[in-house]
Amino acid sequence: MTDTPPARRAARVTLREVAERAGVSRSAVSFVMNGRTDQRLSDDVFDRVRRAADELGYRPNITAQTLRTGRSGTVALVSDFVSSTSFANSMVRGAMQELREHDTLLFTVDTQGDADLEDQLLHSLLGRNIDGVIYASMFTRTVTLPRVLEGVPTVLLNCVTVDGSIDAVVPDEIAAGRDAARMLLDHGHRDGIWFVGDLPAGSRGGAAWPEWDPIALTERLAGIDQVLTAAGTTLAGVTAIDDDWDVANGRRAVSRMLAEARGAPTALVCANDALAVGAYQALHHAGLSVPADVSVIGFDGSPYARAVEPELTSIALPHIELGRQAAAMLAAPGDSPRIERVPMPIRVGGSVGGPPSL
Amino acid sequence: MTDTPPARRAARVTLREVAERAGVSRSAVSFVMNGRTDQRLSDDVFDRVRRAADELGYRPNITAQTLRTGRSGTVALVSDFVSSTSFANSMVRGAMQELREHDTLLFTVDTQGDADLEDQLLHSLLGRNIDGVIYASMFTRTVTLPRVLEGVPTVLLNCVTVDGSIDAVVPDEIAAGRDAARMLLDHGHRDGIWFVGDLPAGSRGGAAWPEWDPIALTERLAGIDQVLTAAGTTLAGVTAIDDDWDVANGRRAVSRMLAEARGAPTALVCANDALAVGAYQALHHAGLSVPADVSVIGFDGSPYARAVEPELTSIALPHIELGRQAAAMLAAPGDSPRIERVPMPIRVGGSVGGPPSL
């Protein structure tokens, strides 16, 4: 972008020209354009200015306003991968929608998890007088807020700081775990419920991002445990997944589990939809059908859920709503740090039924 | 965002302070910061300025630079739905990556196809002195460039104008169609090749966006026709899809087709991956297996392709590369309108084999 000529520079009408045409001072035009009725300008002046502005097609130079006021009507969504990958991307949509209501435009920036790049981008954004930052993560996890953001209005999206000192919006994973367990109990399952997708012993956050600490898994399991415990039972087992939570690993893990498990499972709760699809395949190979023989629940509400037959019942990540609420929080600053937990809706497919014994 | 205090306003170091600390003029600081060696400043001045800037943690106020120069180091990706939906969203990623190389930040804006909203957003962006616009569409189609963009450096992403007068980057759909056909011919298919996914007679662009004119379908079919014709054969048939190109409609259409078709198909080319997944299901219900009885090819390279067994062979939309090239084109303006056709890579799964007769 070094040698492009400035966009439409010559053509733009300026406030001064509006003032001249309307025969008033520049102050008056400014007041009218900003709808400041507290200046008790005459109706006549209001009309003349509006007309002149319309006729000239005047559009305020927001850069100049920003320089003067320090406010840009601009916000940045800074994330690791959110805006550049399909998964989780709807958070951007939610944020954009809400920001529209506040006449605020959105910068979108991904750091790929690179701290230097992040620092550079944040400085670049701050140099443009952004009014605030939505700091987002693709996976729900704990983060450390970059130091540059101290003093900058910031809301965390899909992540939290360890001390909970920063406004944050996260999915309600514990409730989601409870919902999954409750749904299975309601269908009559009890002692044959397995969880598919624990991390390999000793690891945190999966192979791809070993240093990350995903709280989704922990909380989903916690929610499930709560409900099962209250019902006087417990998970029949938990199967680890070696690497990524993808279809092939799900198939492999469930095949192994079916071969090894004493007492056939009646239901599988899978850490995400891709694993659940793998589970479908493993069940199919074992001659078991969903949901007649085994019920399956996934998490995420991803396209995977609609790619299988019967469609997968999945507890969806409310990405749009997460994004929207983060933007709303940024727009309406509160005093104490707020941690908003957004409910995860259940997308009902046909993958949950009663246990085969009933 | 009306009542937030300006971000870090008080804290920012200004060029004047650097000048004072270094004991030089503001001009000198400006020249040093912009690396202008043509001013023949002494090495001593250079050093003193750099040191002062470092010590004070000086960061130029880009808003002020923009006001002065008319250039903001900022570009907008304006689209219908690209940045707010998962599909096609990787175009944003490609654009961001390329823009990084040019120290340019990206505004992201979706109009939901609403012309008024689009107009409003474009004015808002232009008022912020953006240097250029990437005008993108979720589906490959023809567009009319908004009038506000006349005179603004613009590159079309995944769309073209009817007259081809604006720089554009689109996937090479014709070549993709050819590739699909050639792959099937290479595997020995010939007279049993069906296409799944034509529009219902008389409609354009699908039920959801009736006024749109998707060129993908036309061009894919054209490419297929070219190759089959050259090989002395032709499509055995084309099945229409009523509404959206989704899994359920694909299943229904292929079931119907299998029931009605004279001469069993040996291969299905599906207009997108979701339809292909539906085709898998229909074939399965009919007791046919992929690829032993019927080969299947999809388009898009979406997650659907990995949700089925065997994995679907799909001709992928090169979203990242599309975005990257659009950004590169914007950064390096050429004189004549350029239409760049980006190859669509074949993601080989296990869904293509020889026809059953071989």
Place this chain on the structure above:
DNA sequence: CTGAAAGCGCTTACAG
């Protein structure tokens, strides 16, 4: 009720 003036933080001819 209205207008002249200062100033936001830069860049860049221009004079010395």
Place this chain on the structure above:
DNA sequence: CTGAAAGCGCTTACAG
């Protein structure tokens, strides 16, 4: 080789 000054297009006390 360096510095003082104008100006980008606004907003906003301040004086009238």
